[in-house]
Amino acid sequence: MQDKIGVPIEGFAAFSREVAAEGAVLLKNEQQVLPLKKGEKVAIFGRIQYDYYRSGTGSGGSVNVSYTTNLKDSLKETQMLMIDETVDHLYMDWLKAHPFDNGGGGWAAEPWFQQEMPVDKEVIDLASKRNDKAIVVIGRTAGEDQDNLAERGSYYLTEREEGLIKQVSESFRHVIVVLNTSNIIDTSWMMRFKVSGLLYSWHGGMEGGRACSDVLVGKVTPSGKLPDTIAHRLEDYPSNANYGGKAENIYQEDIYVGYRYFETFNKQAVQYPFGYGLSYTTFEWRDELLRYDTNEDRLSFSVTVTNTGSYPGKETVQAYVSLPQGQLGQPARELIGFKKTELLEVGAETTVSFDVSLAALATYDDSGVTGYKSSYVLEAGRYLFYLGRSVRELYELEVEGEPFTLKTTRLVAEQEEALAPVKAFKRIKPGERQANGEYRIAYEDVPTRMVDLQSRITARIPAEIQKVENQCYTLKQVAAGEVSLATFTGQLTDEELAILVRGEGMVSPLVTPGTASAFGGLSDRLVSLGIPVASCADGPSGIRMDSGHKATQVPIGTLLAATFNPELVEALYRFEGKELRQNEIDMLLGPGINIHRHPLNGRNFEYFSEDPLLTGVMAVSNIKGIMASGAHATVKHFACNSQEASRNKVDAVVSERALRQIYLKGFEMAVKNGQVKGIMTAYNPINGHWSASNYDLNTTILRKEWGYRGIVMTDWWAVMNDPVFGGPAAASYTDHMLRAQNDLYMVVNNYGAETNQSNDQTLKGLKTGTLTRAELQRSVQNILSFLMEAPVFNRKQVFRDHVGFIPETSAIEQEVTPLPEHGRVVIQSHASVTIEIKKTATYRLYAEYVSQGEDLSQVATAILLNDVNVATVQANGSTDASIEQKLPKVSLAKGYYQMTFADVKPGVSITAVTFQAL
Template sequence: MSEFQLDQEAYRQTACQAVAEGCVLIKNENKTLPLQKGDRVAVFGRMAANYYKSGLGSGGLVNTRYVTGILDALMASDGIRLDKKLLKIYEDWNASHPLDKGHGWGTVPWNQEEMPIDEATVAEAAEADDVALVIIGRTAGEDQDNAAKEGSYLLTATERDLIRKVSKHFTRTAVLLNVGNIIDMNWVEEDKVPAVMYVWQGGQEGGNGVLSVLTAEQSPSGKLSDTIAKSIQDYPSTANFGNQYENIYAEDIYVGYRYFETFAKDRVLYPFGFGLSYTTFKMAGQIAGDSDSPFVNISATVTNTGEYEGKEVAQLYVKKPQGALGQPARELVAFEKTRALLPGESTKVIFTIPKYAIASFDDSGVTGHKNAYVLEEGSYEFYLGSDVRSAQLIGSFRQEFAVVSQLEEIYAPVKPFKRMKPSVSGNYYELKYEDAPLRTIGAYERMEANKPQEIAYTGDRGIVLADVYHGKATMDEFLAQLSAEDLIVLFRGEGMSSPKVTPGTGSAFGGLSENLRHFGIPAGCTTDGPSGIRMDCGTKAFSLPNGTSLGCTFNVELVESLYAFEGKELRKNRIDALLGPGLNIHRNPLCGRNFEYISEDPVLTGKMGAAMIRGLSCVGSTGTIKHFMGNNQEYSRNDVNGVMSQRAAREIYLKGFEISVREGKARSVMTTYGPVNGIWTSSHYDLNTIVLRKEWGFDGIVMTDWWARGSIENQPGDRKCRAAMIAAGNNLYMVVDDQTDMKQDDILAAYQSGELTLGQLQENARSILGFLLKSPAMLYEMNEISQEELDERAIVEEGDIDFENIITYDSDEEGTLRIENPDWNPQQGDFEVFATNIQRKGMYNIRITAHSDLNDLAQLPISVSFDNQLRGILTFQGSNGAKVTKEMEISEVFAPTHYVKLYFGASGMVIDSVEIYWVHSIKAPFDDMEA
């Protein structure tokens, strides 16, 4: 077994543990949980049989071998007796009310119709059973935000009725929430529910992980990564969420608990960091810090005071002096999950906090040090506990004013707006507003002043990239050989599902053209995503717990271990970079893509992101942290302009990325679809060069999201505006059909006019080539990977063709075979197989015409196999109803009968026609041999 062969059982067990540790027990009265051996269990809710493994879109479409839902796990458990009569009632109802799968991508409904239930059925079950489990499911995702209405953020009337009736008749009732994000929770007390647990979306092992908590194989230890408020209107971002054109971040740094603990403690149902256990704990701590030391040292002791074995999360918060800047009442600065403690057992946790971690950014100059991280004078108090609300003061130290890091202005707003700031009166924080500081430096001044020096073009000197790898030549010497056209071609990635890399993956980049291959540049490969590897041709991969679930574990080591398995899976599939993790902040509970992301808190987000990157990197793979930055709304994500202060950007929306770069050594970043402060992120020099490279020391590649737009100031975003991306430090455009087509964008014209220099093109290439030099693709290029690993590479699992009942289509005399209006409206994972009767030998192409009502960011791939051999993938996009035609070469044809299989990687398209047609003649085997 090579080091990259996956131990699937260890992978499964680690995923199970992650699911279990992410489960957050919100309430547990009447000794409802854990389930006891021999308990008779009634399972309510149609979603018990329809478990959501993940959310929608690119972050969720993982082709996996199996999914174990909660009901699956319960049925396989020896110690649980299920009410089979009740299960049969749901089974029959589900059969007549099938799952609504939508029309693909972002069209799947947030919830599924729930079965109405009568009082008599519930009462009968209560007579026979000991405990009831009610399972509620929700989904959302890419292109589809949640909504503050029934069936999304709110429960439906039918769901409420179900919960009320079950809670009335069962003393022990537990509601399990199979969701990707927090939802409204007022019903918990209103409907008198004894127990509630968030179990999230746990990937293919979700049910097994939940079962281990339900049966007390382990005590729940998950903690909320978000604040649950009384109403969606209580979140300060709600007032500005969902606008089509502009989203003003008026709450500034007061996101999540930073807002609620400062201004609205009475509006909180369940605080950030909250989560119950079957056991109890106590914590004590002490602080050692002073004004002169660059660190604050804190020790904490955690003791299990209950009756069950369990883990606890020690959470450390700081309260800063209000000073001139204004501060939240609490900020998370560190956390650590203990090992499993036996009843009565204690453990010690040591925190070493750099002063930079408790500094604040002055974007106005009110402290006398504009654009600097500063420590304002005063007392810094530290609170230790199991959540933000219950954390207790353990000590403080007095700090003199200090500048921790003097930086420069970046990405400041141009539109005037008011932002939140507290005014303190005694122990009371009054909500006030102040003018947000506006931009004072031109968007392009520093870019123009710091253009890289050109390397004189030498032409081909016989240097290949392997010579740079082995130290036989410098990168400058290698770059000098590449023409401007070569450098422009290198900027463009191909995909989706490029045939030049692993089938079904997201993109190919690097050495894709004949000339670039001549210089020994390998083809790099990327693919989605945050919830597991997505390969649109049907190749199976491991489906992971979602980002919210992993965030709620608060277990950095566990998450790193899980992603180390995914790193091996990437190597096995010859993929150089995963397109994840997602590090955007849960600014508002309605963001549809929150399931991919981790938390409302940037420190928790950053620490988890760094752990994921370290795990992927342990075998030479890596991840792509995304979406850089401010992707906090799916609606109108291409256009909606985020208006935020520099302080909010640095302290909240960039901080998780910063931690992942500094601590995780991330070396691949993806920008967003939309603009922040008027300029699309793919085209902003401040973001991609000053912050990322100059300030954080990033040494890697920056890529666009797929088919993203670029812009220059005061101009709308445009997919052809790519010269601005290169100038800004966004190294790769993802993706195009033909890397060498010079007419597809504005780059060549910008170079010829002098707007874009050779030096900028070379600097862009330096980043791409530097990344490839450290990637597995380079080892494959130099044949430094063993044949054993190459043999272990995952292959497309097309399966055998069933030859029974296959329709055969005849070609005409010219060799053309047509299938008009075949009435194919496939769902994800469907396939169509047909046979051919072609009398004319030759080389043949396939041409498919299809249409989709989805928008042009929907990805709709069709894998084409000929005689059970994958020939390639035709990637369609949503076309808003218009017909689109794609074609490719499929095979040489000598005999009449062949079999064609079309595998559909996503739902949402209608096939209008399929045509297989003769291209040119060929010689059959043995044609030249004499009889």
Template structure:
């Protein structure tokens, strides 16, 4: 894609109005945990002092591929408050921080992969500084910043999950001199909150507010909330327990090889409300406002035409405050009978959010859900119905409120009188499924015992059912047909779209080598698609492209479009904040903008939403995800997918499934019961497929119950396609491993035959221009030859890929790859002095860390090859621009090479006779480039 095309089509130009909309969203996701004496919002004429470097070095997102978005600007908290005319900022204190930061600049880890620290060095706040600030200010705001991300879990110690000592010192000093103190958390995930009850200063901290990481407009959004332009209406989507050890997953989190999910379906609040309510500091769903609300509820059961019962709630919500308008979330929980399966004390069923209600204004909401949504999965047969979704007999209590604890049980109006819940007279089978994904390893899981005097349940354990079927038989019974290979009949993919030929007739033309090529994606930073993006896939070989199979483009990620090389996009708030809005309709509206920006940048699928369950607070990637709850996850993933589709592109659900730690993420086996998978970890994906229309999914790096997900047949075929009816593509995560879908064993990155057999369609990624020549030496063709993989299985994946591309934006774009050879004119002014490399005599041009090299070239076409190294592991990603005469020739991406030198193919350029200036831009500290080799190919 040449520079002229990029300019003409506004590639790298953020979509108009998108950033402004994210400001609205970022404000609505703010969660107010404490607000004694109404210290917030800041009042007209008040003076405020800001402490903490995050007032300037505002965190807008987490790190890694899910947060790496190049932006036009970032609004910080200082700048946001400066726009508020009614509030006076202590500019003298701001100046002190600005000068200190000049001497102590932000540590970005050299922009190397996973190198940025979890927190930054903080300026010591002396008694003199705080005392002087208090003379000129009414209130103090202490801002605490944290970050984490891909390949970088949080740590349990100071400066990550815990406050660092300098932050404790700041709180102690500031509360000594200020009577009104606000603590603001600019973080990617919940942190330990024990300091909020520290006797030294807890009574002098009047307000605590989570502002999370709000994207490009986050600083302005924070200011909007602080001054009351927006009333906070966010709610927690995680439980904040007193200690890290209180979380039920903690004892089985972070192992290098095996992670036992012994808490089973009792994740987050489902555990705490059932077994350990005393360990909760801030409950799930909690969040304060500047105003107050009152709700009243009527409930009834209606019977649909298809005889499926629906519970209908009519909820009246009134703003009972006198000053501030605001929104309220209405949360609906169920208390199911314990039965034989055992149940959490409460489970979220659905939720809704009001419009902005003025003081004394009331809104009536109608909230409906299917009774079938209350069903549970029997993976043991204890109910007499193994592998079924069942409703056990008994009374199902329905609760409505604003958090899992601030809710009341509603009475039902029925034809036979009022009842205290929905009654199931005898067990009902809601769905007959089949055993799938069950564990091989034996372990035990939590189950409620007898009810205790405090209303909680005794914690007991039971054995988890293990696999009872033959994976070999299942796969062999469901092998797809093989279509006799016909050779080229002149049928194009456009003919299939125009219904002049069938997809089967089209795919039958492809040779085995071509079928093996199409299941390989290329990247990152492929020059044939949008610069700096994650992958090109589809027509990655000349012959495939000749059949009219276009080259689709995939780009990270959950926080906005990642385009390396400086191309700009809109950074949206992190997933933690999006879910904290409890407003799926708002998020869907925002992602329509995302879809339009993807369309402008010629990206066919965004690698997001990230939607794994936040099982443990230390997972570094929690910022991409939504919640510890599967219903929250389902609603917001569905909203994002629907929004992107409405905007014109597609989203890719990830990471499928059980990506719950970054440490050893390519190796650690998630050992999970089938019930927990279906009710917790797969539920969001299921709803996003069935209700959101998702047509692209990315599998995880890790194995699940012994099988790497990139080659997990039950995950990708039995459940996803056969049960849920998914029609789309499944891709691996980048440079993933696969193992045998029947025998298991070690995972390798070259076992693509196992990937194809499982119906994970695309291997992401091989080197650019490497798909057709099998640069990674995978085993696809070899497996066909030895009979361990059928042609039909390859054809099935090829059809999935082509079907997706026919309905992707790329199918409506003109593609011409002659532009992949870019022409450059020589410099006008010839360099007489200094060292000039004559590439006819020495085609290896040294790359200088500071400065450019001058080459003398003869007219011709050259293949550029770089000798590079990166001191990180293979999954690390770094990029820079290669410049010719100051123009971007390509975005050059280098994976981690474990500090070993390697050669990578870059691009082809056409040069005239003369001199050229060759340089690099945007190098990161983990990346070295020794030379660029100009190979004459004509």
């Protein structure tokens, strides 16, 4: 399939347009200002109508696309509206002098917002006389290593944006605001201005402009629902007081995240509730009784939905429970299920049914107050069930027979203490219930760690596989059942085992150009044993190839969650899986499934929701879609990546109960329901232990409790610390990583897995006792097991380390530089240079470069010879230090070659290229 690399899958973009439209959330629609009617005259304000955002920034949004769409052009494409040309021309002229600001193109350099054009009140007044309606488009971005801030131009509108909405709403009778944002932003201004319509279009990928247009003109009836609570004030979010620390974040709100907090303690703070979203049509519900199967411990209920309006549409039915407060304390409402109807024509009806396991309602007791410490329990008391259109629009289900009540507390699953905090702190819980139905906030001490980690780890070290001497068993023999995996692993030397737990990248020349890493058979000996080299690429909203190759960019995670349609998301990611296979990529580094703990987390756009069930369901759909097409997903970031500021330092100080019920729940569902085979740990520590070397996270809970059978990899250039004693962290502590059963270090430099032996602690740990050979073998077996299931195992291995012959050229229009004897060609500011090759040979390329930026920045420049891409130089920040990077081999005949450079991600400056004849 090499000729198909960089060619997007046919139909993928068109389907992503459907998904993007379904995830748009309509929050206000007074006087039925939407949909826009055929022939209506519309003035569009806001530069983002042209510079429409398709994704957030960083690795989760870096997809090279064949084209992109914006809102203004997409609305014109419909040929339904008369768009005000005077206003349009004003913007077009202004944009020529004020182009899109990408911050220089470096990592995390793009600003949160784009400078807005000032618009005179006279222009707006005249436009109001010519047009029926006005649209104001507001855009925001944020992303990896770039949190939002509580300031204008980020979470809040700029003065110019706010002034624009104010003036337009004063002049026009009907005003629609479109929010093309990666995260929720402040919308308190809706209480001050006369805005008739409010639509969150989010970031819809490369077809986002057309998808938003489809909703505005009524081609698609909106059916999206909010995956997060929108509060009146940022200060109202329960995590706000403890968010953004540089050293630690105390999760004092505990399980009361998002609507769990607001519905329990502070309903008045909510502007738009979780699960809320309007439609152009109306629906009538007829409910049935809730039934309980005492033999199976299952609940079942259903509702009949009829479209009683004037437009075809889809409805989402949401199911919630109110658990007895008991001794543990509970949120007033918890989502326990949701179903979306198919498209219902006017007058059509359908029945939506729910089947819920009683065990799924269990709560984790980390204190023992129920008598069942470290266990999931169902507390005694009455259980109330609700159906509704949002967490606020609910009606209580009538139970068949007596009210559903448990007379005694029931043990559901006994576990063992794991990941409990070492720092003492207090968490909130419901106190006295007030007259308005809300609870006063009370506080209780969080149970701290009691388990002896050293004893736990020592007792569970696996048995060593004895060495198998002088054998050359192949991995194909293992797959065929001729040799056991243990026997195959036993023939590997310590050095070979150490190579297998290292990944190379970014932009490894051994795999698909421009992807995130290569891992597996990274030495000639390992290749000879049939161990393939697998490839993984950044995601989750499309394949990132920093080689200039093209892929399809799909909507962001928040938008996908807003669809409340797991079947649709699964179908979308079947396309993604096909595109991965076509590009010979084995794993997508996605989905991201961290919880939206706070609106300012810049990476929320990659994640789904504040709710763990919605997060888990969407994750499973994503995974199943990719795997159905034969590729693999990698859920990330395991766990508690709740902020990007100080993301590789800030300690998540969180209770065991909150971890299990909120922050790990989506990962558990991905493992148990999605059968995911790849997990990426987070940069941050959890309760003093970095995620990448956290034993209880990666072994006790993930492997032992959940039964996970895949690989665990670090995030790129992560740090680790001692899994028992904590303490200082460093990227070299791979012995600690492997002891925790994080299998794969991502990443060492290209060609570094074999030569990097002295730069990490893997082999040193074997000598000092901080790692056993058995633990190293355990992780290698995890990796080998995955490789036998990966697409690469059954496709012809193509090693792209050798480019092959490049056609020479005789048409020389500039000064020629003869290749010096030492082969080093000095480059001046990426200016092209024509070199003369006097000897036909194969040459190994080396590049010298400098790169500004942070350690975790990721920038890349492609090197082309006679317009053929022969290598990509990927870099992190190196301040002013000059770095040499080994590159692929290329065969060149005698002749002339023009060397040019193309910035894939600006920020790296190549100062010299060396051609070493082989």
